[in-house]
Amino acid sequence: MRPFTALLAVALTVALLFLVIPVAAIFANTAPSDLIHSLGDASARDALRLSLETSLIALAVIVLVGTPTAYLLATRRFRGRSVAITLIELPLVLPPAVAGIALLASLGPQGIFGGHGPQLVLTTAGVVVALTFVSAPFYIRQAQESFAAVDPRLMEASRTLGAGEARTFWQVAVPVARAGLLAGGALALGRALGEFGATLMFAGSFRGVTQTVPLAIYERFATDFTGALALSAVLVAISGALLASVKLAGRRAFA
Amino acid sequence: MRPFTALLAVALTVALLFLVIPVAAIFANTAPSDLIHSLGDASARDALRLSLETSLIALAVIVLVGTPTAYLLATRRFRGRSVAITLIELPLVLPPAVAGIALLASLGPQGIFGGHGPQLVLTTAGVVVALTFVSAPFYIRQAQESFAAVDPRLMEASRTLGAGEARTFWQVAVPVARAGLLAGGALALGRALGEFGATLMFAGSFRGVTQTVPLAIYERFATDFTGALALSAVLVAISGALLASVKLAGRRAFA
Amino acid sequence: GANDAHLTVSAAASLKQAFTAYQANDRYSFAGSDQLAAQIRAGARPDVFAAANTKLPDDLYAAGLVEKPKVFATNRLVMAVQPDSKIDALGDLGRPGVKIAMGSPDVPVGSYTRQVLGGLGPKLREAIMGNVRSNEPDVAGVVGKVTQGAVDAGFVYITDVRAANGRLKAVELPPPLEPQVAYAAAVVKGTKHPEAARRFVDGLPGASALSDAGFGRP
Amino acid sequence: MLSLEAQTTLGGFELDAALEAAAGECLALAGPSGAGKTSILRIVAGLHRPDRGRVSCDGELWLDTNAGTDVPPEQRRVGYVFQDYALFPHLSAWRNVAYALPRESRRERALELLDRLKIADRADARPHELSGGERQRVALARALAARPRALLLDEPLSALDARTRAHAGRELATALREADVPALLVTHDFAEASLLGDRVAVVDRGRIVQHGTAAELAATPGSAFVADFTGAVVLSGDAHPAEGLTRIALDGGGSIASTDTAAGRVAASVHPWDIAIAPPGDPAPGSAQNHLHAEVVSITAIGNRVRLGLDAGQPLAAEVTDAAIRDLGLKRGSRVTATWKASATRLVAL
Amino acid sequence: MLSLEAQTTLGGFELDAALEAAAGECLALAGPSGAGKTSILRIVAGLHRPDRGRVSCDGELWLDTNAGTDVPPEQRRVGYVFQDYALFPHLSAWRNVAYALPRESRRERALELLDRLKIADRADARPHELSGGERQRVALARALAARPRALLLDEPLSALDARTRAHAGRELATALREADVPALLVTHDFAEASLLGDRVAVVDRGRIVQHGTAAELAATPGSAFVADFTGAVVLSGDAHPAEGLTRIALDGGGSIASTDTAAGRVAASVHPWDIAIAPPGDPAPGSAQNHLHAEVVSITAIGNRVRLGLDAGQPLAAEVTDAAIRDLGLKRGSRVTATWKASATRLVAL
Ligand SMILES: Nc1ncnc2c1ncn2[C@@H]1O[C@H](COP(=O)(O)OP(=O)(O)OP(=O)(O)O)[C@@H](O)[C@H]1O
Ligand SMILES: Nc1ncnc2c1ncn2[C@@H]1O[C@H](COP(=O)(O)OP(=O)(O)OP(=O)(O)O)[C@@H](O)[C@H]1O
Ligand SMILES: [Mg+2]
Numbered sequence A, B: 001m002r003p004f005t006a007l008l009a010v011a012l013t014v015a016l017l018f019l020v021i022p023v024a025a026i027f028a029n030t031a032p033s034d035l036i037h038s039l040g041d042a043s044a045r046d047a048l049r050l051s052l053e054t055s056l057i058a059l060a061v062i063v064l065v066g067t068p069t070a071y072l073l074a075t076r077r078f079r080g081r082s083v084a085i086t087l088i089e090l091p092l093v094l095p096p097a098v099a100g101i102a103l104l105a106s107l108g109p110q111g112i113f114g115g116h117g118p119q120l121v122l123t124t125a126g127v128v129v130a131l132t133f134v135s136a137p138f139y140i141r142q143a144q145e146s147f148a149a150v151d152p153r154l155m156e157a158s159r160t161l162g163a164g165e166a167r168t169f170w171q172v173a174v175p176v177a178r179a180g181l182l183a184g185g186a187l188a189l190g191r192a193l194g195e196f197g198a199t200l201m202f203a204g205s206f207r208g209v210t211q212t213v214p215l216a217i218y219e220r221f222a223t224d225f226t227g228a229l230a231l232s233a234v235l236v237a238i239s240g241a242l243l244a245s246v247k248l249a250g251r252r253a254f255a
Numbered sequence C: 001g002a003n004d005a006h007l008t009v010s011a012a013a014s015l016k017q018a019f020t021a022y023q024a025n026d027r028y029s030f031a032g033s034d035q036l037a038a039q040i041r042a043g044a045r046p047d048v049f050a051a052a053n054t055k056l057p058d059d060l061y062a063a064g065l066v067e068k069p070k071v072f073a074t075n076r077l078v079m080a081v082q083p084d085s086k087i088d089a090l091g092d093l094g095r096p097g098v099k100i101a102m103g104s105p106d107v108p109v110g111s112y113t114r115q116v117l118g119g120l121g122p123k124l125r126e127a128i129m130g131n132v133r134s135n136e137p138d139v140a141g142v143v144g145k146v147t148q149g150a151v152d153a154g155f156v157y158i159t160d161v162r163a164a165n166g167r168l169k170a171v172e173l174p175p176p177l178e179p180q181v182a183y184a185a186a187v188v189k190g191t192k193h194p195e196a197a198r199r200f201v202d203g204l205p206g207a208s209a210l211s212d213a214g215f216g217r218p
Numbered sequence D, E: 001m002l003s004l005e006a007q008t009t010l011g012g013f014e015l016d017a018a019l020e021a022a023a024g025e026c027l028a029l030a031g032p033s034g035a036g037k038t039s040i041l042r043i044v045a046g047l048h049r050p051d052r053g054r055v056s057c058d059g060e061l062w063l064d065t066n067a068g069t070d071v072p073p074e075q076r077r078v079g080y081v082f083q084d085y086a087l088f089p090h091l092s093a094w095r096n097v098a099y100a101l102p103r104e105s106r107r108e109r110a111l112e113l114l115d116r117l118k119i120a121d122r123a124d125a126r127p128h129e130l131s132g133g134e135r136q137r138v139a140l141a142r143a144l145a146a147r148p149r150a151l152l153l154d155e156p157l158s159a160l161d162a163r164t165r166a167h168a169g170r171e172l173a174t175a176l177r178e179a180d181v182p183a184l185l186v187t188h189d190f191a192e193a194s195l196l197g198d199r200v201a202v203v204d205r206g207r208i209v210q211h212g213t214a215a216e217l218a219a220t221p222g223s224a225f226v227a228d229f230t231g232a233v234v235l236s237g238d239a240h241p242a243e244g245l246t247r248i249a250l251d252g253g254g255s256i257a258s259t260d261t262a263a264g265r266v267a268a269s270v271h272p273w274d275i276a277i278a279p280p281g282d283p284a285p286g287s288a289q290n291h292l293h294a295e296v297v298s299i300t301a302i303g304n305r306v307r308l309g310l311d312a313g314q315p316l317a318a319e320v321t322d323a324a325i326r327d328l329g330l331k332r333g334s335r336v337t338a339t340w341k342a343s344a345t346r347l348v349a350l
């Protein structure tokens, strides 16, 4: 191997070791029996169900609103566009707990709706709101890049072939950008499944209602450290499988 | 406006309102005098200094190791490449507190180094490790995409002009990918500045040593809610300025 | 010398104001007691561990991670409500529509709270438990929910209400139900400053900084 | 009848063009890179809205910036063959063609079109599995599918290699004849323009600078671009009047004369077949007023004639007969005099 | 002397080629898209390592897969002009050129080179501020900067419009002469190949299928690709022996004869200047054995000759004199008979 390639390989090895060893440690400290035991626990199962439900609903909301948003930002030039992009990115750098407080201050009983808005705080709906808030920027960012990478002439071709803007969006832009949209969706779903701080602040932690897996893990730290690690391992495995399968689906998009 | 454009505009408006209002609420609940007061507080200043220091050191480490890693993943094809990419992405989906436990379990006194490794737990160095762990994937992911977008013929041209691989990396790949690298760096820095859970678990919350701004905010929630909000506002302002300025620097890269 | 050594102290969040006044030069990490205990189990080695109960330090002692714990202060569990709240008795919490936050059963404040509720009649107890909307992993979460109006009331320590600077009002619990809230501290095994650490723990009972913050003597 | 009249600004670039094409007529657009050819097609298709202008087709008004009329592209029904084709990568060939067709019997009709263009056997292939020539035919089929009222073709052959291009050009000619609608065709190849275009419009810096049949352009190029485009040799130099003619001091040395009038920087164009070759030395007396000393740098026989590459300070090319080569004993490195008439020398200001 | 011999597999594609070029000689590589032309250059430059092969230049061994020798690209010192140039977008023109130069006096030397290619005034411009022609010159200057031992040029002119291309081609010819190293030039334009290439190698499906001077290729095309490439007309059909000749039943109807021997699917090529035009009806007696009824679809005067586009079931082109047009009174739509000799008809298997 030439020296430069060796250098690159060293960097990759260092990065991989550093990023993988801690994740591996979770599994190393979890006996298979712990895993099974943690899944046998009713409150763990409740948390898993709730996590999957709320994350998937949040993902649906994000995709529904975020996709046209990203398309608009990617394909039109207008005043304030780059301000809008920066604003959408801001939640990315918010500490999750601050995000939770921000949600509480704005959508809580003392927020813009006063006491008359939808009941979000400490409800399952609130979990969805918190997950949506912290995960949406991941999807929108990626979706915007994917739409921007679609050759604009494909969309123009669609127009000259008699398709209006809406049909062009559905039948050309979305299928062509599909791989990127899937990747963005996976990232957002992964972030939602791991969300802790904002959920706790905004929605609290109540078994079966607002206690998602990360909150359940946290609650177990004090009393059931092994159980907490086992539940973490389950979460990592689910998230990893998710990332990998989406990557596969994306690769098949054009096969 | 045609119906489809109107639809897109509605989606953008909904997304913007939802993502911006909570952030705005932080500022709305913070009187200017609170801001000044929070900056006058010695422990807040300590936290700001520590946050900036540790985040920047983490960023330096990430860029140093992550850049060659990303370059390798972007420009070479080898067995296990896509496994490596998925592994590098895994920390993205780890709940931060779990990430902290994972770090404790692997790099703590009972981890791979035993008691003989570097003192990381509850030290400033530990903060840097935690920040690096959670932020690195953001940079590596983006850097890899940026390097992959560099026309390979530019690097080949460099080789035929007598430049070895190392010089090609420095003088062609890095400058051409600069805008993307900067964006990735901003994202990682933003994530590091907002990091909470992993830092608390792995490094604790010792004023001046391991208490970063998000930890200081958290500590204030119970006792000094106004101060917590003010400090959040400061953090958001710094992060926002950072994102925007990096975007500007990236735009100027080719001016 | 050893006297000047800066100790690293992991302490319950509710001790923040008292401890910083007690020895300003030491390094404190304030967080939920259970979180701090989990850290120590996972290998973190502060010099001193001070918890908001006696159970966590006792468990760590049993696990051989800390020296024998010492009870150094008492606190009082109270109901925290907003200053203009109409809730002024434990019985009000059973009314329909009242929202309550409490610590999760695994954290000290949560187990004290459940102890209190255990002393009530089954009807009121179930009504109150039915109104619980969140089991917070630390006191800060409960305080945050009440100050923000997310819930109508929460169970916290009197010291937390005092630290909230008028944003919260304390409603005292009927004395017979009031739990024994004892804080225990222990020197962590393997500390590099065992002398200073022991001095720190030994000096705690009766320290004026603690009584100023509203803590009782053991 | 398609007619266009538009002014627009694109970045620093200004377009100001007017043109017409009758049904069944193909107007070729030629011009240097960045001249505005694609922009013209985009305005016709409704993909770019000019600052001011009018576009109409078959009496139907598509655009009138004064009246505020702007029919969206999907209602104009133009058949647009994009440069590089812009086929939908996620759809098979027949689905690309069917995109513009109504739901009922779309597959039958798409296959019918593909069959007419002799590519029905590749109907189920995705664009990336098609060769350049096959792609071009699918793109053409797609553009023709919805019975367009006008055809716009942006360098439809330039992505093809020589072999495929010759074939595809012939097929395109047939398709244009059959479609019987006005067509605009962008090309950078003179042979293509003359084969496919009934007339040629030369676009330069956003303006139509010359207009005529391919033969007219070759005979009287209006600019150095047109001269080069039609295959002429172009020499640059400084012109000044002399003895009733114009004399041009060439940049590489030497001087020639032209019957055209001009002054200052000019490009002088002459067709290779107008240049005769004589042995070196003093020119023989005759009517040809231009004599340049040159060295032969290449000799290529093309059918019954031979193309000589010459270096005369500036590069030059001459087309002569086989016999001339033999008589003069020419080979690479031979020194010769290139000779042509002042009246065969067209001047255009640079 | 540059010599190459390589076998390699790229995806499903197999390359098996051998070639040589002497110092000062330019070998043009022509061939359909995807034939492997770029791959050959990449192997020479060391950018692609073939499965088996040998590359040497000036007696120095660059690659020998048997011996395990593989000199990395940065030590081979080839000057490579990439298709679309691959200029460094972040560096100004002179810094692009200076990239290959040693630190001392790099600016002076870069400016000198840019000056020689008449573009020193744009030295401080970034690539995106340069026109196509200017970019081509910077790319050439960059490739020449480090005094390369071989030059590799991948369609150096194809990104240019006609006007710029003619100029740039002449400059390139001069530069090649001056550099005096072996050169490989990929092109898809016959005129370019004959102007710049001393010899032409035709690449098809990874193999060198024909080799010779441009004139030789035009006279005896070895494949339909070469015929088209050299400007001939290509007709497809089925061949079978008849009366000592080969008879070809054409796809669009009609039949022609050739003195070449072949059977089965063939392409018949004939040069436009070998085709004579006669009035419609029965052919006049004469030596020309091939007669096709055709309709005139286009008439283009090119200098002293006229190119007729014909439709004879398959498209056809003929080059005739002005006089012939006048005598026959030809115009679009006229019906004529196209006539040529069996001996002017080359056959290649399809
Ligand atoms: N959207 C745009 N914004 C800014 N400038 C533009 C835009 N579209 C085109 N231009 C500019 O307008 C000019 C004309 O472009 P156009 O694509 O019409 O040229 P063209 O004649 O088709 O060139 P080519 O032969 O290279 O395709 C160019 O200078 C181009 O840079
Ligand atoms: N890295 C690669 N992996 C797989 N296939 C490749 C690779 N590089 C080239 N090929 C294939 O090898 C063949 C030859 O490619 P090459 O680029 O050499 O052709 P070319 O003659 O230069 O074509 P063009 O005229 O289109 O530039 C093509 O079929 C191409 O798809
Ligand atoms: Mg164009």
Ligand SMILES: [Mg+2]
Residues within 6 Å of the ligand: E037, E038, E039, E154
């Ligand atoms: Mg190529």
